[in-house]
Amino acid sequence: MTWTWFHRLASPPYVYTLAARLTPWFAWPAALLIIGGLWGGLVMAPPDYQQGDGFRIIYVHAPSAWMSLMVYTTMASAAAVGLIWRIKVAHAVAASCAPIGASFTFAALVTGALWGQPMWGTYWQWDPRLTSELILLFLYLGYMGLRAGLEDTQRADRASAVLAVVGVVNVPIIHYSVTWWNSLHQAPSVMRLAKPTMALSMLVPLLMMLLGFTLFFAAILLVRLRGEVLSRERAASWIREIVNA
Amino acid sequence: MNRFGSPATHPVVQAGATHARRAPLWAATDRAAMFDAARLALARDLTLAFRKRGQLVQPLAFFAMVTMLFPLAISPELSRLREVAPGVVWAGALLASLLALEFLFRDDAYDGTLEQYALSGQSLTWLIFAKTVAHWLLTGVPLALMAPLAAFSLGVSAAAVPGIVASVAVGSVALSLIGSIGAALTLGIKRSGALLSLLTLPLSLPVLIFGARATQLAITGGPLAAPLELLAALAVLAVTLAPLAAAAAVRISLE
Amino acid sequence: MHDKCLDVENLHLWRGDRHVLRGLCFSLSSGECLQVTGANGSGKTSLLRTVCGLMYPEEGRILWEGQDVRGDLATFHCSLVYLGHEPPLKAELSARENLHYWIGVRRRVGAAALDSALERVGASAWCDRLVRTLSAGQRRRAALAGLALSMVPLWLLDEPTTNLDTEGQQLVGGLIAEQLERGGMVVAAVHHELPATVRDLRRLELSA
Numbered sequence: 262m263t264w265t266w267f268h269r270l271a272s273p274p275y276v277y278t279l280a281a282r283l284t285p286w287f288a289w290p291a292a293l294l295i296i297g298g299l300w301g302g303l304v305m306a307p308p309d310y311q312q313g314d315g316f317r318i319i320y321v322h323a324p325s326a327w328m329s330l331m332v333y334t335t336m337a338s339a340a341a342v343g344l345i346w347r348i349k350v351a352h353a354v355a356a357s358c359a360p361i362g363a364s365f366t367f368a369a370l371v372t373g374a375l376w377g378q379p380m381w382g383t384y385w386q387w388d389p390r391l392t393s394e395l396i397l398l399f400l401y402l403g404y405m406g407l408r409a410g411l412e413d414t415q416r417a418d419r420a421s422a423v424l425a426v427v428g429v430v431n432v433p434i435i436h437y438s439v440t441w442w443n444s445l446h447q448a449p450s451v452m453r454l455a456k457p458t459m460a461l462s463m464l465v466p467l468l469m470m471l472l473g474f475t476l477f478f479a480a481i482l483l484v485r486l487r488g489e490v491l492s493r494e495r496a497a498s499w500i501r502e503i504v505n506a
Numbered sequence: 507m508n509r510f511g512s513p514a515t516h517p518v519v520q521a522g523a524t525h526a527r528r529a530p531l532w533a534a535t536d537r538a539a540m541f542d543a544a545r546l547a548l549a550r551d552l553t554l555a556f557r558k559r560g561q562l563v564q565p566l567a568f569f570a571m572v573t574m575l576f577p578l579a580i581s582p583e584l585s586r587l588r589e590v591a592p593g594v595v596w597a598g599a600l601l602a603s604l605l606a607l608e609f610l611f612r613d614d615a616y617d618g619t620l621e622q623y624a625l626s627g628q629s630l631t632w633l634i635f636a637k638t639v640a641h642w643l644l645t646g647v648p649l650a651l652m653a654p655l656a657a658f659s660l661g662v663s664a665a666a667v668p669g670i671v672a673s674v675a676v677g678s679v680a681l682s683l684i685g686s687i688g689a690a691l692t693l694g695i696k697r698s699g700a701l702l703s704l705l706t707l708p709l710s711l712p713v714l715i716f717g718a719r720a721t722q723l724a725i726t727g728g729p730l731a732a733p734l735e736l737l738a739a740l741a742v743l744a745v746t747l748a749p750l751a752a753a754a755a756v757r758i759s760l761e
Numbered sequence: 762m763h764d765k766c767l768d769v770e771n772l773h774l775w776r777g778d779r780h781v782l783r784g785l786c787f788s789l790s791s792g793e794c795l796q797v798t799g800a801n802g803s804g805k806t807s808l809l810r811t812v813c814g815l816m817y818p819e820e821g822r823i824l825w826e827g828q829d830v831r832g833d834l835a836t837f838h839c840s841l842v843y844l845g846h847e848p849p850l851k852a853e854l855s856a857r858e859n860l861h862y863w864i865g866v867r868r869r870v871g872a873a874a875l876d877s878a879l880e881r882v883g884a885s886a887w888c889d890r891l892v893r894t895l896s897a898g899q900r901r902r903a904a905l906a907g908l909a910l911s912m913v914p915l916w917l918l919d920e921p922t923t924n925l926d927t928e929g930q931q932l933v934g935g936l937i938a939e940q941l942e943r944g945g946m947v948v949a950a951v952h953h954e955l956p957a958t959v960r961d962l963r964r965l966e967l968s969a
Contacts, residue, residue, distance in 0.1 A: 396711060416759065419758040424691055435709075621845065757815075760815050
């Protein structure tokens with residue numbers, strides 16, 4: 262019995278309608294959490310004794326960085342499912358994730374640079390986390406580039422799935438080696454984007470933002486997924502039924 | 507619908523019919539051993555490379571040229587160049603091996619021999635590993651031997667030579683293997699050079715980091731066991747996992 | 762010695778949006794040759810590649826000796842040889858060397874067997890010249906020598922008579938006839954009829 266819902270998830274028409282129904286359930290809580298988190302972080306939380314008001318960018322930077330990694334893992338998992346069990350909807354999910362993840366990565370880099378300016382006086386430092394984020398951005402771009410370069414959708418799906426799985430295995434290795442590299446050349450001044458020690462009033466809005474971003478990702482993914490399914494199944498009869506209804 | 511010829515026009519041959527059938531000659535027992543098959547794949551690639559010797563030199567010439575760019579772009583002072591020597595040598599080696607990667611599967615995919623490997627009944631993973639070993643012997647080893655020359659031109663002393671050769675030799679094993687994945691994924695894409703670089707470089711960064719560190723320690727005379735061992739660990743990991751991914755990618759490109 | 766048998770059940774294959782193979786079924790036993798005809802784009806090559814296991818059908822099964830080939834593709838591959846449009850030869854090797862590597866990866870091949878296969882296809886005169894100096898017909902003959910050498914029950918041939926003169930086409934017919942007499946089977950995708958030396962052809966016509 263438990264496998265029936267799994268099999269239904271592999272059916273594009275079912276996923277198409279399910280995604281439409283689920284989107285508001287993710288979108289509204291996401292909006293509330295993000296607004297609440299922003300208000301709590303930007304207005305309510307007290308300024309950090311060391312960094313002043315400059316630390317507040319963490320309320321956007323940390324969730325973006327967290328999401329960039331989480332989306333990559335989701336993308337790789339969906340791709341692996343599609344590769345092993347040959348489920349086309351899983352490939353559609355992976356394809357939909359990629360631009361979202363790349364955007365989160367880009368946002369993390371930009372907010373990291375903006376944070377760096379008051380902290381270090383320059384917009385860019387080869388901080389291990391920022392460097393890892395930059396490499397992750399290239400992993401996303403490589404994935405999207407491979408998809409774009411292969412015309413046959415089925416081959417693009419499967420090849421990019423292999424790439425995503427290889428990438429997800431490499432991410433810890435890359436992160437470790439970048440941290441190691443950075444530790445070798447530690448300058449006397451504080452180079453890292455140091456998280457300030459968190460009081461509860463600072464932590465709660467951060468967690469709200471994290472959860473809000475996650476739900477936001479889910480909502481956007483569902484919207485993109487519907488578009489992706491439509492584009493892939495454009496020749497199928499069930500699309501015509503929906504259009505004519 | 508698809509139509510069939512009617513079976514009535516085809517006489518059924520009974521056992522013991524008047525014209526004797528020739529006994530089939532196939533025997534499942536003379537299948538080639540996996541190691542022999544891999545050895546043949548390696549031998550073929552090496553033979554082919556030596557018949558097209560001109561192509562072998564290209565990555566090395568590229569490496570020499572890249573090394574030459576830096577003194578011209580930075581400064582002729584050897585003391586300054588010595589500081590950047592590890593980075594220059596490794597950036598050059600990485601770019602040169604990227605250049606050579608395009609040839610790894612391209613010809614075989616084009617003339618159908620890669621397809622025959624997939625249909626040979628042998629493990630495609632092993633055959634691809636053999637091809638990658640051939641590629642390393644033809645690219646990585648010469649680069650490792652040329653790296654000291656590049657380093658000399660940047661003011662590095664002769665005492666650093668063993669360390670530099672060792673780090674580039676071990677690192678290029680991982681580079682060839684990681685690159686084989688990208689090469690297999692981009693099979694058949696026209697002008698795939700930039701995409702291949704985009705796919706391979708992020709995955710090769712750990713090799714660059716540890717390799718450059720090992721080279722730097724070799725130049726300054728420090729203990730390079732740690733980064734060299736990390737390079738070896740990466741190479742071992744690549745040997746175990748990369749051929750699997752490359753074989754999967756090759757099968758996908760044949761679909 | 763037991764009879765070999767190839768069964769194709771309800772094969773459906775899509776290439777992109779095109780439904781190329783639509784519920785194809787056939788059965789082939791020892792000593793039978795299936796001639797597949799059809800216009801360009803009707804799916805002849807796709808059918809051969811799906812039977813090989815290179816392409817994955819959306820629905821349907823391929824059975825070899827009663828077993829689904831997906832269960833053990835490697836063993837199935839040991840029992841077949843596939844010859845595509847282009848002969849799988851490296852230009853910088855001689856015909857003999859090509860066969861040595863191509864078939865040697867599959868099974869142990871002695872020098873005597875190589876020589877006799879090359880002689881069978883009339884290649885003894887030029888078998889040690891580099892393939893890039895050979896004509897298209899000669900390359901095709903060299904590939905046919907590989908067929909004779911591979912000693913497998915199932916041959917999957919995609920347009921085996923391309924680039925061959927009348928004598929060459931008779932050679933193809935002769936090779937196929939010998940294979941059938943040995944109890945093997947052949948599936949050949951062709952534009953024109955196979956030579957008359959192949960008797961009792963089964964026919965399959967694919968529509969685009």
